Amino acid sequence: MNHLGITLVSVAFWVFIAVVAVAGMIQDYRKRQLALEPLRTAIEHGQQLTPEILAKLFGQEERGEALDPKLLRVGGIITCASGIGVALLAPFVALVFPPYHWIVLGVGVVAVCVGVGLMWRRRACGRESRPLRERVGRRG
Numbered sequence: 001m002n003h004l005g006i007t008l009v010s011v012a013f014w015v016f017i018a019v020v021a022v023a024g025m026i027q028d029y030r031k032r033q034l035a036l037e038p039l040r041t042a043i044e045h046g047q048q049l050t051p052e053i054l055a056k057l058f059g060q061e062e063r064g065e066a067l068d069p070k071l072l073r074v075g076g077i078i079t080c081a082s083g084i085g086v087a088l089l090a091p092f093v094a095l096v097f098p099p100y101h102w103i104v105l106g107v108g109v110v111a112v113c114v115g116v117g118l119m120w121r122r123r124a125c126g127r128e129s130r131p132l133r134e135r136v137g138r139r140g
Contacts, residue, residue, distance in 0.1 A: 069125040076118030083111025 042049060087108025094101035 067125055069122045072118050072122035072125060076115045076122060078115070079118060080112050080115030083108045083113075083115055086111055 039049070085108070087105055090101045090105035090108065093104045
């Protein structure tokens, strides 16, 4: 009977993930449809479409700002701390559900790895923002 509750929670989690993913796809589809509506209206009324208008309608949104390395560092620190906290939870889970403490420990390790990856990316962003001469260094 104890396994039934864990199974229901697992199924509910994956159903939630699927619903969120499908909702995101539907929202993207509707957003594209709304963006194409003025184009259809313009074609129906015989207006000329310039390449600038088409590029604006079909192009991706351009981000003017670069990725802030400070935000990556903060995200990495928070993710690592969360992973360590989840990993420290594993011995307490072992007291209640002994077979599942390895899963909890594994989730904590994965979170720490993601945090380290974010901080590693932060260092790469810092290197990319420096001029090429500083990145390569002076060779004699």
